[in-house]
Amino acid sequence: MADVIVEYHGVPVLVCDAAGAPITTVQDALDQLIGAAFQGAEVVAVPAGRLDDRFYDLSSGFAGDVLQKFSTYRLRLVVVGDIGRHLAASAALPDLVREANRGGDVWFVPDLDALTDRLA
Numbered sequence: 001m002a003d004v005i006v007e008y009h010g011v012p013v014l015v016c017d018a019a020g021a022p023i024t025t026v027q028d029a030l031d032q033l034i035g036a037a038f039q040g041a042e043v044v045a046v047p048a049g050r051l052d053d054r055f056y057d058l059s060s061g062f063a064g065d066v067l068q069k070f071s072t073y074r075l076r077l078v079v080v081g082d083i084g085r086h087l088a089a090s091a092a093l094p095d096l097v098r099e100a101n102r103g104g105d106v107w108f109v110p111d112l113d114a115l116t117d118r119l120a
Helices: 025-036 062-070 084-088 093-102 114-120
Strands: 004-008 013-014 043-047 076-080 106-109
Touching: 013 025, 025 043, 025 062, 043 114, 062 076, 062 106, 076 093, 076 114, 084 093, 093 106, 106 114
Parallel strands: 013 043, 043 076, 076 106
Antiparallel strands: 004 013
């Protein structure tokens, strides 16, 4: 399946393919996620496994850089999938996930059904 834009409850969402190229740099996020979203998406749903492990290690700064780019381009980012091993390995990541999920710009959800529910 290629990346596709679908509409959930009137919100255009770029649903990224789990088999797509990994996001290992900020430029990858710009090219593969943000650039693709400019085809009409407001939300980018990226499978958790496509994000390099450094994204989940907050001390690397990679997540902050990626989230800043999404904010700059006024796009919402949704990380879809199981990030349990990353949560278990980090003291800071659970706090970020909890705070992000309280807001409207970045969410961490277990699957696309949860995303659809959040957009309802």
